[in-house]
Amino acid sequence: MTPAGSPPPGDLLARYRAGDLRALARAVTLAEAGLPGARPLLRAARERTARQGGRAVVLGVTGSPGSGKSTLTDALIATLRARGQRVAVLAVDPSSPYSGGAILGDRIRMLRHHADSGVFVRSLASRGALGGLSARTMSVLALLEGAGFDWVILETVGVGQSEVDVAAACDHTLLVLTPAGGDGVQAFKAGIMEIADVIAVNKADLPGAERTVRELMAAQGLGAHDEHTWMAPIRRTVAARAEGTDTLIEAVEAHRAHLGEAGLLARREARAEFEVRSLVQERLLRLARERSGDLYARVARGELSADEAADTLLEQS
Amino acid sequence: MTPAGSPPPGDLLARYRAGDLRALARAVTLAEAGLPGARPLLRAARERTARQGGRAVVLGVTGSPGSGKSTLTDALIATLRARGQRVAVLAVDPSSPYSGGAILGDRIRMLRHHADSGVFVRSLASRGALGGLSARTMSVLALLEGAGFDWVILETVGVGQSEVDVAAACDHTLLVLTPAGGDGVQAFKAGIMEIADVIAVNKADLPGAERTVRELMAAQGLGAHDEHTWMAPIRRTVAARAEGTDTLIEAVEAHRAHLGEAGLLARREARAEFEVRSLVQERLLRLARERSGDLYARVARGELSADEAADTLLEQS
Numbered sequence: 001m002t003p004a005g006s007p008p009p010g011d012l013l014a015r016y017r018a019g020d021l022r023a024l025a026r027a028v029t030l031a032e033a034g035l036p037g038a039r040p041l042l043r044a045a046r047e048r049t050a051r052q053g054g055r056a057v058v059l060g061v062t063g064s065p066g067s068g069k070s071t072l073t074d075a076l077i078a079t080l081r082a083r084g085q086r087v088a089v090l091a092v093d094p095s096s097p098y099s100g101g102a103i104l105g106d107r108i109r110m111l112r113h114h115a116d117s118g119v120f121v122r123s124l125a126s127r128g129a130l131g132g133l134s135a136r137t138m139s140v141l142a143l144l145e146g147a148g149f150d151w152v153i154l155e156t157v158g159v160g161q162s163e164v165d166v167a168a169a170c171d172h173t174l175l176v177l178t179p180a181g182g183d184g185v186q187a188f189k190a191g192i193m194e195i196a197d198v199i200a201v202n203k204a205d206l207p208g209a210e211r212t213v214r215e216l217m218a219a220q221g222l223g224a225h226d227e228h229t230w231m232a233p234i235r236r237t238v239a240a241r242a243e244g245t246d247t248l249i250e251a252v253e254a255h256r257a258h259l260g261e262a263g264l265l266a267r268r269e270a271r272a273e274f275e276v277r278s279l280v281q282e283r284l285l286r287l288a289r290e291r292s293g294d295l296y297a298r299v300a301r302g303e304l305s306a307d308e309a310a311d312t313l314l315e316q317s
Numbered sequence: 318m319t320p321a322g323s324p325p326p327g328d329l330l331a332r333y334r335a336g337d338l339r340a341l342a343r344a345v346t347l348a349e350a351g352l353p354g355a356r357p358l359l360r361a362a363r364e365r366t367a368r369q370g371g372r373a374v375v376l377g378v379t380g381s382p383g384s385g386k387s388t389l390t391d392a393l394i395a396t397l398r399a400r401g402q403r404v405a406v407l408a409v410d411p412s413s414p415y416s417g418g419a420i421l422g423d424r425i426r427m428l429r430h431h432a433d434s435g436v437f438v439r440s441l442a443s444r445g446a447l448g449g450l451s452a453r454t455m456s457v458l459a460l461l462e463g464a465g466f467d468w469v470i471l472e473t474v475g476v477g478q479s480e481v482d483v484a485a486a487c488d489h490t491l492l493v494l495t496p497a498g499g500d501g502v503q504a505f506k507a508g509i510m511e512i513a514d515v516i517a518v519n520k521a522d523l524p525g526a527e528r529t530v531r532e533l534m535a536a537q538g539l540g541a542h543d544e545h546t547w548m549a550p551i552r553r554t555v556a557a558r559a560e561g562t563d564t565l566i567e568a569v570e571a572h573r574a575h576l577g578e579a580g581l582l583a584r585r586e587a588r589a590e591f592e593v594r595s596l597v598q599e600r601l602l603r604l605a606r607e608r609s610g611d612l613y614a615r616v617a618r619g620e621l622s623a624d625e626a627a628d629t630l631l632e633q634s
Contacts, residue, residue: 043622050619272616279627299589302367310596
């Protein structure tokens, strides 16, 4: 698989460690493909992250299709760059179990940062065995986090398991809503507001923005809280005009300060747990595929209970 | 746990087999709690389903919050009852990972069928270990399917993993959209249209309904298809006035005819696979919880790779 002109692995590791973006791109490709060559790179990434106490702000951005997540992420890149911050973005579209998720057109805009060595953007269309983020996506995120960026943004469409997964995979979660279609009330009803550390009401120049903000604040007031509870700040943005990104960044930084060292460490343990469990699940699903034989047909015919079939698969593992 | 006045298990089984709705309700409670007493009932349910060649129409109903799924399901009950069909409904709200999903208020309407012995309605707020439908929900569905109903409807809010799961758990999937907020385009972008066997454009008396139908048809035309491809019929409904339910029922029946015996059998094997896998995953997650010790903290500290931690958990299983 290695093209004739590609560098030897040792060189790749050294270049990745030195922050070479082309080496990072190659490392991401190896990790995405699940190739063994990614392992030393992943180890180096984690060692650096641990050594630096997780310096990078790892921000998940989620929201329903059409909320303007990609445009907002693009605007965040520009604002962070203006502050001298180096930014990596991983855009994932794991939502479609059938198409494999490939509607990345909205993200083309981000490619304008291509020539900027302080920005790294990568799109993945992979999805987890269970419809959410895959363990490989977690590996790619770890590579970005260990590559010396100040901010690492994981952007994913808020459909399917992925929006819960984003919260499990990142230090901070930004939920992007719009004034359209009762987005706020629906987010509340769907239990999605609870994963948000910061909420952006994007397209805030549209009618209904104020009402959406009020509804969200009312919904927040309904939850149990005391003086230690983090209430996700609600910020108005107009991503297409890059308005409001400063206040968003400040809200994320405020959440980081709220977490403190202990809170951040707890989040990182939870992230590690999520990644390990994703790996375990993917391996077991592969095993189940290889070993199931006619088990499922027998359950469908009523010859075997689902419990007995599960026992059979687990005994073989 | 058994109240003093409850019947002995043997009697429960006989009464469940005889189609007694109170026995069914008790069986559902046992299955939902994962109690061993549910096993003989589940076996009886599966045997009956297999013996009858899966006579019941098992229909999944999904759609975003606010699309009117519950109202539409209620209207479907009324229309099916007018045709002399016996109907069971399982309403599941597995979407919220934090609240446990309990916003079932919209479903109160269905309770008006309480006195009708041809209708059985049950709400579950349980969710799977992975955010979607739980293996226990699948057990409850199997109990309903084996209880002699003509239609079994699984209604779940289309958020999180649950909408993909609904398609995996049922014979037919009805996707409920509305003219509001570009629902159609968003469903397409999110890859959700592909799980639909029938599409209802509900609230079709609102402005934009025709446009939504046209957009959906255009989106369908984009997909690869030939003369054997099932193109999900798109039907306009106004659930609040019980309009359009007849055409929906006919569309589901048309899909059943399209599947044929072989297609239905394949769906049932896929459903069995989904159920067994859910069980395997839930058991393994429990094992992982019990045995993880400080594994995740070590991964977070960079002392262990996620791969090595996954190996450790799998070796112990």
